[in-house]
Amino acid sequence: MKYLIPVMLIVLAACKEDQAASQIPNPVELTPEAAGHYCQMVILEHQGPKAQAHLEGMLAPLWFSQVRDGIAYLKSPEQSAEISVLYVNDMGQATSWTELGQGNWITASDAYFVVGSVAIGGMGAPEVVPFGNQADAEEFAAEHGGKTMRLDDIPVDAVLAPVDFDSITLETSE
Numbered sequence: 001m002k003y004l005i006p007v008m009l010i011v012l013a014a015c016k017e018d019q020a021a022s023q024i025p026n027p028v029e030l031t032p033e034a035a036g037h038y039c040q041m042v043i044l045e046h047q048g049p050k051a052q053a054h055l056e057g058m059l060a061p062l063w064f065s066q067v068r069d070g071i072a073y074l075k076s077p078e079q080s081a082e083i084s085v086l087y088v089n090d091m092g093q094a095t096s097w098t099e100l101g102q103g104n105w106i107t108a109s110d111a112y113f114v115v116g117s118v119a120i121g122g123m124g125a126p127e128v129v130p131f132g133n134q135a136d137a138e139e140f141a142a143e144h145g146g147k148t149m150r151l152d153d154i155p156v157d158a159v160l161a162p163v164d165f166d167s168i169t170l171e172t173s174e
Helices: 002-020 067-075 135-144 156-160
Strands: 050-055 063-064 083-089 105-109 112-115 130-131 146-149
Touching: 050 067, 063 067, 067 083, 067 156, 112 135, 130 135, 135 146
Parallel strands: none
Antiparallel strands: 050 063, 050 083, 083 105, 112 130, 112 146
16 A cells, blocks of 8 residues: 555656647648738738747647748747747648648658748748758758758757848749
């Protein structure tokens, strides 16, 4: 009997860890009502890949009109909410830059990103373009410039530095 309580506590702790790990929310498909966290504009009116951040204790995700903005939120020193997961569109699975398709969300931590390409995102800023596999990312970088990186390798200034809109030539990808 004296071992029963410690064993029960260990089992309970293990169950809580399993429950916490399984509580990472699934990605949500975009709807016409989805509005960008920063701009409050309708997400579907913007081209290019999107991001969604799921925060602890929140039922709906925060939407971002550009992946760059989602990563900026993640890397921002002012951001204090606990992020459960950040999802991004896998552009290797998208039909085109303007037709992302459905069901192609991947976790940002699993993605390969092309940083520094000529691709411009939905809000007119340089885009950080996500892919589900490295080969697709490298092919995109060879065609559109930039460098393939993992999420942790993306420099903060690549997503948080001011954008000089006067020097940008608007170019979208396919």
